[in-house]
Amino acid sequence: MxxxxxxxxxxxxxxxxxxxxxxxxxxxxxxxxxxxxxxxxxxxxxxxxxxETITTEELQQFLDQYQLTQKQAAEILRIGEKNFSRWLNGRQRVSASMSNYIRTLIAVPQAFEILRNKPWKTTASA
Ligand SMILES: [Zn+2]
Known part of the structure; x- marks a missing residue:
């Protein structure tokens, strides 16, 4: 060799x-x-x-910043429950679009709050 x-x-x-x-x-x-x-x-x-895949450090920052469990993060992002842990331990690559989406949520707390509260849901059902 x-x-x-x-x-x-x-x-x-x-x-x-x-x-x-x-x-x-x-x-x-x-x-x-x-x-x-x-x-x-x-x-x-x-x-x-x-x-431009998001790093595991950034994913951890997302959880810490909004005090989320992996399960809560998965619910908010509307992804499978096990996906987040696969991303965190590097077993699954995060798509570029999802990476940019999470980065935006990290950078703009107001955007995260809107996503968490989903005001459009209330409007739609009212
Ligand atoms: Zn050979």
């Missing part, structure tokens, strides 16, 4: 993207290249950056 750095092709939100200078191992018998564990982490970090 030869360790080298080369560009690595993968997909991001349905598009083919090329991650630069990724650490890989090349088999000197069949000439095939494989990501090393470090290379794999590099690809993940690059994809996170590219897709």
């Amino acid at each position: 030869i360790v080298l750095k080369a560009s690595f092709k993968t997909t991001l939100e349905g598009k083919t993207v090329t991650v630069p200078k990724v650490e890989m191992e090349r088999c000197d018998q069949c000439n095939e290249s494989f990501l090393t564990p470090a290379g794999s982490r590099q690809v993940d970090a690059w994809l996170d950056e590219q897709s």
